[in-house]
Amino acid sequence: MMGASVQWLTGMGFALIAVPALVLVLGPTEGVVLANCGAGAxxxxGLAGGWRRVRPRAMVPLVLASACTVPAGTWVATRLPEPVLLAGMGALVTAAVLLVMRGAQVPALRGAKGALTAGAVGGFMNSSAGVGGPPVSLYAVNAGWTVREFVPNAQFYGVMVNAFSVATHGVPRLGGSVWAPAVAGMAVGAAMGKALAERIPEKTARLLLLSLALAGGLTTMAKGLWSL
Structure with missing residues (x-):
């Protein structure tokens, strides 16, 4: 619910918040794929109302690069032991959040090469750890995009990279006792985010997102390291 609400407010963040909790409850594989399904949905x-603002020229290299690396991320996720996966996912989420918090300026993430790099890293992270948004966020920062420009493009990328990830993993085999609260939570969270969008300053919503994501990443990493 919280992930869906923040996603509606900022254009990203569902996976950053949801993945650490889901992998702790369902395990790395099922948790990541359920997060992929939720983030894609x-x-x-979100894209339904902003698809006209998508930049095809910028998104094509991002999407194509992610399609090339998603299978590699899936391969890694299905072969590593659970404690290693938990520690790795937690570390990836934590590092990604810290980079986004800093608004890091990375020369390698500029221009066409930057789009390919961000897309490739995002695809691998999305299928292996469920969090493919931060590399695209960093690309947008280095490209000088405004929030209005970023949100629909991030949602378009989210649709594509999560579709790729679910296609390689397969739909998670979960019962109605898991799917029903997941769908209900996303619906309520989206409604909350839409209602709060005009009341909560963007800076406050973003700080909340990153703080929750950082806490989740650190918790997941700690659990993985403890289990090793």
Missing amino acids: ISVV
Whole structure:
């Protein structure tokens, strides 16, 4: 619910918040794929009202690069022991959040090469750890995009990269006792985010997102390291 709400407010963040909790409850594999399904669905809904602002020229290299690396991420996720996966996912989420918090300026993430790099890293991270948004966020920062420009493009990327990830992993085999609260939570969270969008300053929402994501990443990493 919290992930869906923040995603509606900022254009990203569902996976950053949801993945650490889901992998702790369901395990790395099922948790990541359920997060992929949820993030893709939220992105589809969000994109419905902003698809005209998508930049095809910028998004094509991002999407194509992610399609090339998603299978590698899936391969890694299905072969590493659970404690290693938990520690690795936690570390990836934590590092990604810290980079986004700093608004890091990375020369390698500029221009066409930057789009390919961000897309490739995002695809691998999305299928292996469920969090493909931060590399695209860093690309947008280095490209000088405004929030208005970033949100629909991030949602478009979310639709595509999560579709790729679910296609390589397969739909998670979970019962109605898991799917029903997951769908209900996303619906309520999206409604909350839409209602709060005009009341909560963007800076406050973003700080909340990153703080929760950082806490989740550190918790997941700690659990993985403890289990090693």
